[in-house]
Amino acid sequence: MAAGKLNVAVVGSSGYTGGELLRILLRHPRVAVTAVTSERSAGQPIASIFPNLAGLTPLICEPLDPAKIATKAEVVFLALPHVTAQEAAYRFHALGRKVVDLSADYRITDPAVYEKWYEHGHRYPALLTEAVYGLPELYRERIEKASLIANPGCYPTSAILGLAPLVRGGMIDLESIIIDAKSGVSGAGRSPTLAHHFPEVNEGLMAYKIGTHRHTPEIEQELSALAGKGVIVSFTPHLIPMNRGILTTIYARLTKFIDTAELRARFEEAYRNEPFLRLLPPGQVPNVRHVRGSNFCDIGVTADPRTGRAVIVTVIDNLVKGAAGQAVQNMNLMARFEETEGLLSAGLFP
Ligand SMILES: NC(=O)c1ccc[n+]([C@@H]2O[C@H](COP(=O)([O-])OP(=O)(O)OC[C@H]3O[C@@H](n4cnc5c(N)ncnc54)[C@H](OP(=O)(O)O)[C@@H]3O)[C@@H](O)[C@H]2O)c1
Incomplete structure (x- = not known):
């Protein structure tokens, strides 16, 4: 754990939103990324999966073991497919960690509607009621107090x-x-x-x-x-x-x-x-x-x-306002950092 910084983990770090989270979080002044996961690439440096991160982080991918990752991180980003994220969010939340879930698993408040559209039941309807839809422009005050963010699609x-x-x-x-x-x-x-x-x-x-x-x-x-x-x-x-x-x-x-x-x-x-x-x-x-x-x-x-x-x-x-950037914006609000911290940059042009 890095002292004086908010320690965060990226679960599902080998995918596109996971890679984008790392691109943003590794230059965030108030955050230390302490764990990254991939099942297929466990044991490999994350920089070998994303060559654009070479020289910026020595992190090695590890398998998803919530009990272990929770010892290293206060906030956990889940960049997992839906259904897989349901269980992971539940486990990390039960371990007292704040969770920002990039999947759709906690966005739909009615479990019957979720089941109809995602063709899978929701195993944690009680936790669903605690999730806050992470669109800061609509729900800023609720996000600040949330322990589980359903990051919008x-x-x-x-x-x-x-x-x-x-x-x-x-x-x-x-x-x-x-x-x-x-x-x-x-x-x-x-x-x-x-x-x-x-x-x-x-x-x-x-x-x-x-x-x-x-x-x-x-x-x-x-x-x-x-x-x-x-x-x-x-x-x-x-x-x-x-x-x-x-x-x-x-x-x-x-x-x-x-x-x-x-x-x-x-x-x-x-x-x-x-x-x-x-x-x-x-x-x-x-x-x-x-x-x-x-x-x-x-x-x-x-x-x-x-x-x-x-x-x-x-x-x-x-991948940014539609996923990883918005997730970091939500983390900033939950951690009471400046909302724009680590995020206020011009895009690429051309
Ligand atoms: N792409 C977008 O523009 C976007 C935007 C908003 C929201 N989202 C949502 O964000 C989530 C991630 O999307 P993505 O585009 O980054 O997906 P992706 O590129 O397919 O990456 C998925 C990640 O999940 C891991 N994973 C897959 N199955 C797993 C399992 N059973 N247990 C543990 N880890 C597993 C993969 O690790 P391995 O290395 O082991 O394969 C990989 O790191 C999805 O729910 C998606 O709907 C995506």
Whole structure:
């Protein structure tokens, strides 16, 4: 354990979000990473799995043994597949450790809804009631006091941030919401599959899981909480041949038409003090290129007088604001560090 620093472990460190957590945490001034896990690469230096970390850490991967890892870390990040994370979160939580779970296992508050969409029962419904949905822009005060964070999904982060001011302000017809989102291939994780093989994806663009993607109930749960009544959305994800990034275009009918300047003013008011949300100047449109490697979410708003719709475009890096960066933002809040500590950096350009 490193004295004077917050000791943290990354469980599932050999995957894409695990690697991104390490990239961020190894340069965080108030944190020491004391343990990393991988089953398949146990015994190997993590820097041999992520050559970009060479020279920055001597950490060796170890198998997932909660009792052992809990002796080395006060906060545990779980970058595991769903279902596997259920048990790990339970074990670490029972050992008194704070947990930030990047999987979907503790995001859906109703276990029956989780079971329906994830085709697996929830073994720890009591712990589920203690989890806090880790979207700081909505739940900052609750996150500060939480012991288990359900870190949001990447698509839900981009969709909810684009819709929250409209839904909370009663500005749109809740039955008219269409969310059209495009994600880079790292969103599918590091394990190779045919659908994500380079020749299958490169120079193509396709929609998938239309109306059936597992992030749908998560988006609807959070929008319903904001609206105070049930919200159903049309959500269509797309796979796009780039490594990182999500661009989400949201369409919704305005209940009372306002022009773009007024719409932008409403977003400005809602997000004025948000360190990671950048509302773009009028006439500018978000581009995933501008947030790659950063924890920012860029937002562009337009009111279309011809259709009476608000058209909101958001961009995030799925591995940063959509996963590891948001997880560190949540850790900062739980540890009462500056919320932006270790995170406030420009992305890569070009
Ligand atoms: N990718 C994204 O953009 C993104 C965004 C938001 C949230 N998430 C969520 O974050 C989680 C991790 O995603 P990822 O993309 O990083 O996945 P990934 O690249 O497939 O990595 C999965 C990690 O989990 C470990 N693991 C797999 N099965 C395990 C088991 N039975 N016991 C212990 N460790 C096991 C793997 O270790 P081995 O070395 O042993 O294989 C690897 O380190 C998922 O729940 C995902 O839905 C992902």
